[in-house]
Amino acid sequence: MAPLTLAEFEAVARERLDPVHYDFFAGGAGDETTLRANRAGFARLALLPRVLRGNGTRTTATTLFGRDTELPVVISPTAFHRLAHPDGELATARAAAGAGVVLVVSMAATTPVEQIAAAARAAAPERAPTLWFQLYVQPDLEFTEHLVRRAESAGCTALVVTVDSPVFGRRERDHRNGFHDLPAGLCCENLREPGGAVRRIEMSAELSWAHIDWLRQRTALPIVLKGVLHPEDALLAVEHGVDGLLVSNHGGRQLDTAPATVELLPEIAAAVAGRLPLLVDGGVRRGTDVVKALALGASAVGVGRPVLWGLAAAGERGVREVLALLREEVDHTLALCGAASPRELGPDLVRRQEGVC
Ligand SMILES: Cc1cc2nc3c(=O)[nH]c(=O)nc-3n(C[C@H](O)[C@H](O)[C@H](O)COP(=O)(O)O)c2cc1C
Numbered sequence: 001m002a003p004l005t006l007a008e009f010e011a012v013a014r015e016r017l018d019p020v021h022y023d024f025f026a027g028g029a030g031d032e033t034t035l036r037a038n039r040a041g042f043a044r045l046a047l048l049p050r051v052l053r054g055n056g057t058r059t060t061a062t063t064l065f066g067r068d069t070e071l072p073v074v075i076s077p078t079a080f081h082r083l084a085h086p087d088g089e090l091a092t093a094r095a096a097a098g099a100g101v102v103l104v105v106s107m108a109a110t111t112p113v114e115q116i117a118a119a120a121r122a123a124a125p126e127r128a129p130t131l132w133f134q135l136y137v138q139p140d141l142e143f144t145e146h147l148v149r150r151a152e153s154a155g156c157t158a159l160v161v162t163v164d165s166p167v168f169g170r171r172e173r174d175h176r177n178g179f180h181d182l183p184a185g186l187c188c189e190n191l192r193e194p195g196g197a198v199r200r201i202e203m204s205a206e207l208s209w210a211h212i213d214w215l216r217q218r219t220a221l222p223i224v225l226k227g228v229l230h231p232e233d234a235l236l237a238v239e240h241g242v243d244g245l246l247v248s249n250h251g252g253r254q255l256d257t258a259p260a261t262v263e264l265l266p267e268i269a270a271a272v273a274g275r276l277p278l279l280v281d282g283g284v285r286r287g288t289d290v291v292k293a294l295a296l297g298a299s300a301v302g303v304g305r306p307v308l309w310g311l312a313a314a315g316e317r318g319v320r321e322v323l324a325l326l327r328e329e330v331d332h333t334l335a336l337c338g339a340a341s342p343r344e345l346g347p348d349l350v351r352r353q354e355g356v357c
């Protein structure tokens with residue numbers, strides 16, 4: 001039977017994947033405390049529904065940076081889709097475009113951004129699919145600028161700059177499994193030099209707000225900072241002229257014991273006070289999770305692993321089904337909460353329940 005939930009997609013994917021690759025996708029840093037906390041954070045929140053709201057006509061659609069999207073869900077950037085399925089990022093892009101959902105292309109994609117964009121356009125020519133590009137600012141700024149130009153030329157409409165990785169997280173499953181490199185034939189195609197050589201992604205603890213200022217001066221695209229967790233950093237982001245925040249702990253893969261993202265959302269929303277749109281990712285597995293995050297101030301949520309599970313289970317069709325399930329669940333939850341659209345959700349619909357997880 002077809003998987004009925006995102007959790008069931010994970011079970012199917014797990015059966016299909018090489019266990020080493022499953023561990024790379026599923027795993028987190030250290031004791032995986034943050035990985036678990038992301039789910040527990042959502043479980044601790046209850047939804048308090050309104051009744052008799054006449055919300056028979058509903059929409060899950062919204063706008064992000066001036067562009068329409070069918071769902072307040074974006075596909076968070078994840079590396080190495082061709083480890084999950086031979087069609088890799090092309091399959092993900094087609095499914096996202098068909099569903100009218102934003103795909104954030106990882107800088108560590110195993111397919112060049114130009115080909116991903118072409119696949120998305122061909123899959124949904126009528127609706128100009130939305131792609132954003134995720135960037136790890138490289139110490140070689142000339143190369144970083146070259147990547148930004150590639151993303152712009154490919155038609156990406158926002159840059160998602162990941163700032164939670166001054167060093168690489170300690171992923172102990174990968175250490176145990178000896179997984180340090182992509183298998184022969186696969187590489188990070190966006191890091192290919194004009195001459196053909198492929199660079200390695202460099203994490204740099206030298207990065208500072210000056211790099212964000214540098215980037216701000218070099219692109220007109222909206223800049224979304226991914227991995228901001230501290231409310232003071234959210235305020236600095238406003239000062240430095242970024243356009244949005246993706247509140248993220250990298251799916252528990254960077255600093256272990258960082259808090260669950262959904263728990264931080266109210267504090268960050270209070271700090272930015274509507275000056276920037278907020279997105280949040282980490283542990284979103286149900287339509288109810290999406291609705292909780294929106295109620296607490298997010299404009300949209302990101303999903304990482306569930307898309308990889310759909311891709312591993314059944315390629316493009318699997319990703320389509322994962323997105324369709326989320327859409328159905330979001331609509332169903334809106335119906336039961338008495339809301340006609342994501343815009344009608346507010347913090348009054350959420351209660352924190354101590355001791356539940
Ligand atoms: C296998 C894997 C690869 C990832 N690769 C990237 C990446 O290349 N760039 C990035 O900014 N975040 C990356 N992330 C983090 C995701 O963008 C996202 O923050 C996280 O997966 C959200 O949590 P979730 O998987 O529980 O939905 C990766 C996550 C996973 C699981």
Ligand SMILES: CC(C)CC(=O)C(=O)O
Nearest residue numbers: 078079108165201250253
């Ligand atoms: C290859 C890595 C840079 C991708 C990543 O961010 C991750 O695995 O979490």
